[in-house]
Amino acid sequence: EPEVTQxxxxxxxxxxxxxILRCVPISNHLYFYWYRQILGxxxxxxxxxxxxxxxxxxxxxxxxxxxxRPDGSNFTLKIRSTKLEDSAMYFCASRAGTGVSGxxxxxxGTRLTVT
Amino acid sequence: xxxxxxxxxxLSVPEGENLVLNCSFTDSAIYNLQWFxxxxxxxxxxxxxxxxxxxxxxSGRLNASLDKSSGRSTLYIAASQPGDSATYLxxxxxxxxxxxxxxxxxxxxxx
Numbered sequence: 001e002p003e004v005t006q007x008x009x010x011x012x013x014x015x016x017x018x019x020i021l022r023c024v025p026i027s028n029h030l031y032f033y034w035y036r037q038i039l040g041x042x043x044x045x046x047x048x049x050x051x052x053x054x055x056x057x058x059x060x061x062x063x064x065x066x067x068x069r070p071d072g073s074n075f076t077l078k079i080r081s082t083k084l085e086d087s088a089m090y091f092c093a094s095r096a097g098t099g100v101s102g103x104x105x106x107x108x109g110t111r112l113t114v115t
Numbered sequence: 116x117x118x119x120x121x122x123x124x125x126l127s128v129p130e131g132e133n134l135v136l137n138c139s140f141t142d143s144a145i146y147n148l149q150w151f152x153x154x155x156x157x158x159x160x161x162x163x164x165x166x167x168x169x170x171x172x173x174s175g176r177l178n179a180s181l182d183k184s185s186g187r188s189t190l191y192i193a194a195s196q197p198g199d200s201a202t203y204l205x206x207x208x209x210x211x212x213x214x215x216x217x218x219x220x221x222x223x224x225x226x
Contacts, residue, residue: 033213043159043204045213056212091158103149104214108158 004107023092030097138205
């Protein structure tokens with residue numbers, strides 16, 4: 001069964017460093033998302049991406065964040081200068097293009113630890 | 116701003132019991148309601164999706180219902196098993212582009 005994959009599973013970085021989190025969405029999906037979950041808190045929406053551009057972003061997704069689909073398969077989240085409060089589990093999700101109410105499929109997540 | 120609430124925060128039941136998890140949302144103008152399972156330190160596994168035009172969906176021992184007028188959804192688990200132990204999250208598709216999550220119900224099924 002097709003699934004969303006994410007790499008790495010765990011990333012440790014020092015404050016101020018840049019990190020890139022990678023995702024491979026399900027191959028025929030058209031909508032891509034990043035969410036994050038700080039330990040013990042709710043899953044929060046960061047950004048959605050469709051047709052090679054951001055379609056919606058939350059207030060969390062500030063200038064330090066960017067997303068890119070560099071080729072036909074990968075979808076990346078970059079954090080330019082990490083802060084301690086960026087430590088969280090980051091989930092990528094994708095959705096097929098069947099109308100507005102399609103199911104989102106999530107990857108296993110990347111645990112980001114900023115020290 | 117849409118708020119999603121799940122009650123109870125934690126639930127412990129003996130194996131074999133039927134149980135209901137609750138989810139409420141503040142704005143009834145949703146596109147869909149999705150239920151997920153999350154195991155500790157793991158990703159989100161989609162269990163059921165209910166479109167706004169539907170009232171319920173079933174998958175095996177799971178049944179999810181949606182009542183938009185009252186802003187509520189329930190997840191019914193029949194004949195619970197220890198392997199059902201996990202955190203169950205509901206999320207509403209208020210916008211076509213994002214999901215808003217509840218804080219989850221941590222379920223423990225005792226053997």
